Each structure stands twice: as structure tokens, then as C-alpha cells.
Amino acid sequence: xxxxxxxxxxxxxxxxxxxxxxxxxxxxxxxxxxxxxxxxxxxxxxxxxxxxxxxxxxxxxxxxxxxxxxxxxxxxxxxxxxxxxxxxxxxxxxxxxxxxxxxxxxxxxxxxxxxxxxxxxxxxxxxxxxxxxxxxxxxxxxxxxxxxxxxxxxxxxxxxxxxxxxxxxxxxxxxxxxxxxxxxxxxxxxxxxxxxxxx
Amino acid sequence: xxxxxxxxxxxxxxxxxxxxxxxxxxxxxxxxxxxxxxxxxxxxxxxxxxxxxxxxxxxxxxxxxxxxxxxxxxxxxxxxxxxxxxxxxxxxxxxxxxxxxxxxxxxxxxxxxxxxxxxxxxxxxxxxxxxxxxxxxxxxxxxxxxxxxxxxxxxxxxxxxxxxxxxxxxxxxxxxxxxxxxxxxxxxxxxxxxxxxxx
Ligand SMILES: [Zn+2]
Ligand SMILES: [Zn+2]
Numbered sequence: 136x137x138x139x140x141x142x143x144x145x146x147x148x149x150x151x152x153x154x155x156x157x158x159x160x161x162x163x164x165x166x167x168x169x170x171x172x173x174x175x176x177x178x179x180x181x182x183x184x185x186x187x188x189x190x191x192x193x194x195x196x197x198x199x200x201x202x203x204x205x206x207x208x209x210x211x212x213x214x215x216x217x218x219x220x221x222x223x224x225x226x227x228x229x230x231x232x233x234x235x236x237x238x239x240x241x242x243x244x245x246x247x248x249x250x251x252x253x254x255x256x257x258x259x260x261x262x263x264x265x266x267x268x269x270x271x272x273x274x275x276x277x278x279x280x281x282x283x284x285x286x287x288x289x290x291x292x293x294x295x296x297x298x299x300x301x302x303x304x305x306x307x308x309x310x311x312x313x314x315x316x317x318x319x320x321x322x323x324x325x326x327x328x329x330x331x332x333x334x
Numbered sequence: 335x336x337x338x339x340x341x342x343x344x345x346x347x348x349x350x351x352x353x354x355x356x357x358x359x360x361x362x363x364x365x366x367x368x369x370x371x372x373x374x375x376x377x378x379x380x381x382x383x384x385x386x387x388x389x390x391x392x393x394x395x396x397x398x399x400x401x402x403x404x405x406x407x408x409x410x411x412x413x414x415x416x417x418x419x420x421x422x423x424x425x426x427x428x429x430x431x432x433x434x435x436x437x438x439x440x441x442x443x444x445x446x447x448x449x450x451x452x453x454x455x456x457x458x459x460x461x462x463x464x465x466x467x468x469x470x471x472x473x474x475x476x477x478x479x480x481x482x483x484x485x486x487x488x489x490x491x492x493x494x495x496x497x498x499x500x501x502x503x504x505x506x507x508x509x510x511x512x513x514x515x516x517x518x519x520x521x522x523x524x525x526x527x528x529x530x531x532x533x
Contacts, residue, residue: 136430137405137430141400143398146382149381153366153367155359166422176383177383180380180383181379182344184375184376186375187368189339190339190341202339228337228338231335231336
């Protein structure tokens with residue numbers, strides 16, 4: 136019984152590390168890469184090799200920079216009275232797409248998760264508090280996942296920031312737009328009830 | 335509204351060329367690559383850059399070689415009286431896993447598809463007929479997809495090979511193992527009836 140060439144197996148092992156990619160999908164990817172022409176493979180390989188050098192996180196806010204300056208930190212165009220705390224740099228783009236927010240961001244990089252050793256120290260609270268003070272932030276918006284880890288992190292930050300007299304809000308919980316009640320889970324429905332808004 | 339850094343967009347465009355990968359998945363892959371360490375990224379990039387140089391198809395059978403010799407063509411260990419025709423080099427591994435076949439392979443590389451300009455010329459029939467003659471093949475087994483293109487290709491090859499008096503068989507059509515009749519489509523069920531076997 137003949138097996139894949141070892142160099143193909145190595146590539147499959149790398150592809151399997153991508154999120155949601157199992158053995159079968161990784162194999163399919165590898166065989167499809169065999170059909171790419173040399174130029175495409177070279178450019179793809181280059182993009183991976185130089186990724187972290189070319190796409191760096193801003194030391195101030197943690198968002199990704201396109202070049203040497205961080206557009207997310209550009210206070211000439213953005214409102215420094217509002218600071219939105221997000222889990223990962225990717226979340227900033229989703230929020231930008233709404234067109235609803237013109238303040239600054241702060242990327243935590245991780246959420247509290249005692250099981251994975253993510254304690255409050257991982258959140259680097261001193262840096263966050265320094266920023267809030269220096270920018271003169273008036274309201275902090277917590278925009279974290281609505282999960283166990285996200286909720287624990289929101290609660291922790293709320294308490295710490297409120298100690299310093301900072302106004303803290305978080306994203307509303309409720310029915311997703313276009314959802315039918317049949318398909319909404321109990322927890323979401325219960326949040327939508329307790330957070331009902333005047334109509 | 336801020337957008338992804340341009341180098342990240344380039345990488346996302348490459349990732350989107352992988353089979354079954356849409357915009358959202360490509361973005362997820364790109365952000366996950368940002369979290370890989372440098373060593374992992376370097377090895378992954380290397381594996382892609384050197385893929386086609388290190389993993390080459392055998393000029394004789396079209397299967398992938400692990401090194402300089404083709405194990406699929408090793409007639410000291412495999413039966414040259416049997417030749418199995420497959421669509422892509424990947425199919426050989428699936429057949430090897432069954433442990434049922436010890437003959438040689440012949441990779442077509444494509445199937446007939448007039449709409450995509452895949453005419454009989456694309457199948458390189460002269461090379462196939464040469465191999466059959468030189469090896470002294472007694473039976474050709476067609477192991478192509480059970481699709482419109484696969485069936486058209488099987489039919490074409492059957493007619494061409496039978497002209498030269500070669501025995502041609504093809505994989506059985508019928509119920510997949512462990513399938514329940516409720517979930518089997520009409521076409522499969524109809525094939526299972528007409529191909530029913532003595533019990
Ligand atoms: Zn920044
Ligand atoms: Zn070979």
C-alpha cells in the first residue's frame with residue numbers, strides 16, 4: 136500500500152494547522168496546490184514568509200498597521216473620547232464595516248480563560264489604564280464575544296475600570312437582525328426580554 | 335472605514351484559490367497565520383515554494399513520486415497484467431488504501447469535458463496504448479468518477495481500447511456500504527437494481 140510522498144505529507148501537516156481544516160481538507164488543499172503554476176506558488180509562499188514582517192500590530196492599540204503608521208490611532212480623524220475594547224485585531228474591521236463607530240480601539244489579544252492559563256495578567260491592564268488617562272477617554276465600550284470567556288473578561292474590566300471612575304458600556308444583547316423566534320436559542324431570547332427597549 | 339492591510343489582502347486572495355475556500359474562510363486563515371510563530375511560517379512557506387520541485391509526477395504513469403523512482407511503476411512488486419485508469423494522481427492513494435489492487439496505474443490528468451475544451455486529445459491516448467502494448471496488459475480497469483464527465487470518458491476509452499481487442503472493465507455501481515435505502519438517490523438505486531448480483 137503506497138503512501139503520499141513525504142514532502143506532500145509535511146505540507147499536509149502544515150495545512151492541517153489552519154482553523155477548521157481536517158485531514159481530508161488538508162489533502163485536498165495540497166493536491167490543488169500541485170496544480171497551481173510556479174508563479175502563483177512563489178507569490179503565495181512569499182506572502183506567508185513575509186507576513187509577520189509586513190503586517191505588524193500597532194504597539195499602542197494592537198490593531199494591524201498598513202505601512203508604518205497606525206490609521207486606527209489617527210486622532211486627527213477619530214474621536215479619542217471613545218475607546219472600544221476588542222478581543223482580536225480582526226474585530227476592528229467588523230466594527231469599521233458597520234460605519235457606526237469613529238472612536239479608538241484597544242485590542243486585548245486574549246480573553247480570560249483560567250483553563251488555558253489566561254489570567255488577568257494576560258490582559259495588560261496597566262497599559263489600558265495608561266491609554267485611557269493619556270487620551271482622556273470618556274467612555275469605554277466593551278465589544279467582546281458573548282461567550283463564557285468574553286463575559287468573564289467584560290465583567291472583570293468593568294469592575295476594574297469603574298474603580299477609576301470610567302464610564303463603561305457594552306454591546307447590546309438581543310435578537311440578531313432577520314432572525315425568527317423559532318431559531319433563536321433560549322439564552323438569546325431571555326437576554327432580548329430582559330433588555331427590551333421602549334418602542 | 336478602515337480596511338485590511340494590503341499585504342494581508344494579497345495573502346487572502348491566494349488563500350481564496352484553495353478549493354472550497356470563500357472570502358470569510360480565507361480571512362480566518364490569514365488571521366490565524368498571523369498567530370503562527372516564525373519557524374512554522376517559514377517551514378510552511380518553504381513547503382509551498384519547493385512543492386512542485388520535490389513532488390513530481392512519474393512520466394510513465396502520472397502518479398506522484400517519493401524521490402527519484404516511481405513506486406507505482408515497480409513491476410517487481412506489482413502486476414503489469416492489470417492497468418487501472420484514474421482521473422488524478424490522488425485517486426491512486428484511495429485505491430491503495432483498499433488493499434484490493436496490485437496492478438499498475440495510469441493517470442489521465444483530466445476527464446472529457448467539451449464545455450471546458452477537454453476533447454479526446456487531452457487524454458493522450460497514444461501514450462496509453464503504447465503502455466498497454468509494452469507492458470502486455472491483459473485487463474484495463476476504468477476507475478473514473480461516476481459523473482457526466484467520468485462516464486463520457488469511460489465510454490470513450492472503452493470503445494477505443496476494445497477496438498484494439500483489450501479487455502476493459504469498470505468499477506461496480508451500486509449502494510454504498512452502510513447506506514440506508516431512504517438516503518440513496520434514485521440513480522444509484524436504479525444502478526444497483528440493473529447491476530444486481532447473484533446471492
Ligand atoms: Zn494603533
Ligand atoms: Zn510511475
